[in-house]
Amino acid sequence: MTTDLYPVRRALISVSDKTGLVPFGQALAARGVELLSTGGTAAALRAAGLTVKDVADVTGYPEMMDGRVKTLHPVVHGGLLALRDNADHRAAMDAHGIAAIDLVVVNLYPFEETVAKGAAYDEVIENIDIGGPAMIRSAAKNHxxxxxxxxxxxxxxxxxxxxxxxxxxxxxxxQRLAQTAYGRTAAYDTAVSTWMAAHVDGTPRRRSFAGTLAQGLRYGENPHQAAAFYTDGSARAGVATAQQHQGKELSYNNINDTDAAFELVSEFDPVQGPACAIIKHANPCGVSRGTTLKEAYSRAFDCDRTSAFGGIIALNQPLDADTAREITGIFTEVVIAPGASEEAMDIFSQKKNLRLLTTDGLASAGAAALAVRQVSGGFLVQDKDVGRITRADLKVVTKRAPSEQELNDLLFAWTVAKHVKSNAIIYVKDGATVGVGAGQMSRVDSTRIAARKAQDMAEALGLSQPLTQGSVVASDAFFPFADGLITAAEAGATAIIQPGGSMRDDEVIAAADEAGLAMVLTGMRHFRH
Structure with missing residues (x-):
């Protein structure tokens, strides 16, 4: 039977990360705790003037096989697993010269860091810890x-x-330390399993996912839902690795929307010019390129000023002062960018509730990653949608081919479409969205909603014709009927980009020809549910 309080007389310490090691060892030694250790940990403690007994002296066996075998011994694991209140266990300890170990301090070989730096296969294998997880599990079981x-x-x-x-x-x-320990070994094994899955053929029979608590959240999507934010250890630039400079803690919805905004804006190479994405409820309400960052923001804002209120803004270049002044003109929840000038941060500091996040880079759009969604009783797992197309991938299927400007806008619209909830329709003109229809059950409804929002915005801006006049349209999936295409033409669109593949493609193409539209097919779909 366990007791509530139990003394710590003997500690085994073996760590890869030496942060805080010496002060911790000194504090234990000052309490009279005997220190056992191995290799570099023992050397670091001795260098600080502490008395340390080598595990090899306790087991009677030296470290061997390049350090692969050092703590895998009954003297170690007996000292961890023995029940102190069990007479048979105590007798076995006495018979075999096993002394109790009351505290184990282990952080594992840096497997995740080794993978992240792109190490060769054999080096990664050598950074799979064996003795560490074994000691952790033994100690945690006997908590x-x-x-x-x-x-x-x-x-x-x-x-x-x-x-x-x-x-x-x-x-x-x-008990709390044991739970944390099992979470760590689970996460470690998950990292190893996930890495190995990329080196074997076929779909893995078993999958696991793990994370480390980054932030407890006040609530989830709604106040009655408990929530927390966990990171997966990836070094990929984004909301999980960003530095927050000001403002209150991010909420569940803030994190979700900021991720959507940054993933979208990261599609646009900053070398090719500034870009801005404004997100509301995980959907873009305005996306634009510009000759300056301020212009990109202003044009994105002009797509749907109403929805932009209280939204999330993502930039593909460091925030400058001119853009910062423009952004502070309305209420914004979060701004995320690769960086920010001191002047821009000074301007934002006047808006205490505005969160500013910087990432030191854009998300790697082509990086291999998994998208995971929980369903009742399981998980759906797929590759992240990193699909892209170029001009060479487009197939012109109408009598009229798109002009140079239309081609540029079609590719821009297609990029945005990948980040809009299905059914998705995006009108674009001169490198900026002018109408977005998202998440409708009918594709023609998305087409109409996007056109209607563009009409409303034109009226708000005092323009005499809809923003969609002379625009192009992207559809994330094929048009099942010609009605959506006809609606887009009626709104003033002149060119269409869509995957194709419908049984009625010929009917849709004929409707495009009749309306004088240019249409290109991508052969790639971008459903986003």
Whole structure:
């Protein structure tokens, strides 16, 4: 039977990350805790003047096989797994010279970091820790008596308990440390399994997903839903790795929408000019290129000023002062950009509730990644949609081919369409969206809604004709009937880009010819549910 408080007399420390190691070891030694260690950890502790016993001296076996075997021994695991209140276990310890280990401090070989730096296969294999996870699992199983620490941030927690309880820790702490430990080994094994899945043929029989708590959230999509934000350890630029400079904590919806905005704007190479995306409820309400960042923002804003209120703004170049002044003209929840000038940050500092995030780069649009969605009883897993097309991929199917300007706008519209909820219809003119129809059950309804919003915006701007006059249209999937295309033509569109593949393609193409439209097919669909 476990007791609540149990003393810490002997600790085994073996860490790859030496952050905080020496102060922690000194604090333990000051309490009379005997220190056991291995390799570089032992050397670092001795260099600080601490007395450390090598695990090899305890087991009677040296580290061998390039360090692959050092802690996998009954003297170690017996000291971790023995139930202190079990007479048979105590007798076995006495018979075999096994001393109890009350605290284990282990952080694992840097497997994730090794993969992230693009190391060769054999180097990655050598960074799969074996002894560490074995000790963690043994110590965590026996948390009735043993403390297991896998995170540097728990060093002070353990020391505080030892101070408060005269060298003892509580069962509640040991239980909490055990849960954290099993979460760490699960995440570690997930990283190894995911990496290996990319090196074997076929669909893996088993998949696992893991994350580390980055932020507890006040609530989820709605106030009655509990929520938290976890990161997966990826170094990919984005909301998870961004630095927040000001404003209150991001909410669940802020994080979701900011991710959508940054993923979209990252499609546009900053070398080819500034771009801006404004997102509301995970859908773009305005996207534009410009000769300056300010112009890109202003043109994106003019697509749908009403929806942009309280939205998320993503930029593909560092925020400058002129753009910052323009943005502060309306209420905005979050701005995310690869960077920001000091002057821009000073301007934003006058808006205390405006969150500014910088990322030191754009998301790698072509990076391999998985998209995961939970369903009742399981997960749907697919490759992230990184599909792109170029002019060479387009097939002209109408009598009239698109002009140079229409081609540029068609490719721009197609890029935006990938980030709009299906059914998606996007009107674009001169490198800026002028109408977005998203998430409708009928494609023709999306076409009509986008055209209607463009008409409303034209009236608000005091223009005499719809913004869609002379625009092009992108559809994320094929037109099942000609009605959507005809609606777009009636709104003033002159060219269409769509995947093709409908049983009625001939009917749709004939309707385009009759309306004098140019139409190109991509052969690629961008459903986004």
């Amino acid at each position: 009735g008596f043993v403390n297991i620490v896998v995170d540097v941030e728990d060093y002070d927690v353990v020391l505080a308990e030892l101070e408060a309880n005269d060298g003892q820790t509580s069962y509640a702490l040991r």
